[in-house]
Amino acid sequence: LxxxxxxxxxxxxxxxxxxxxxxxxxxxxxxxxxxxxxxxxxxxxxxxxxxxxxxxxxxxxxxxRWTNATVEGRHNRIKAFQRRHYFLRNPDRYKAGILVECNLHRLSS
Structure with missing residues (x-):
């Protein structure tokens, strides 16, 4: 089976x-x-x-032949970032962290 x-x-x-x-x-x-x-x-x-x-x-x-996998991947990265940095006090740092997290592939090249 x-x-x-x-x-x-x-x-x-x-x-x-x-x-x-x-x-x-x-x-x-x-x-x-x-x-x-x-x-x-x-x-x-x-x-x-x-x-x-x-x-x-x-x-x-x-x-x-295209999917929304890129959007779903970024959504998962944002959710993981939120779990790791739940109590950030500075909203600007929080937004900047999400932008960095979602664009890591651009920073490494």
Whole structure:
């Protein structure tokens, strides 16, 4: 069971990375859903339900191939900064720290 689920997950990763257009992606996604239905496990059934509910949004990636990963990454950095520096008294230092935290990649090059 574990091997089947792992192979099914790897199939999804390959589909996501290598589908050249929306038509091929749609066909591959439907085939991937059918493969998941063959696995008799409650967690897989739950994942299939979620994937079907978000099918349009998942397939939209194959229209233009961009995500909001950069925004999410910066959001996570800001949240981590807030946890580390919760009681900063100076608001200007706080804002400057967030700007530095979110632009570290620019400072290192």
């Amino acid at each position: 574990l091997r089947n689920v792992w192979e099914w997950k790897e199939t999804f990763t390959a589909w996501y990375d290598y589908s050249p257009n929306v038509e091929v992606a749609t066909h591959g996604f439907n085939r991937w859903l059918e493969q998941g239905e063959q696995i008799a496990h409650t967690a897989v059934k739950s994942a299939l339900k979620t994937m079907r509910n978000w099918q349009d949004e998942i397939l939209n990636y194959h229209h233009c």
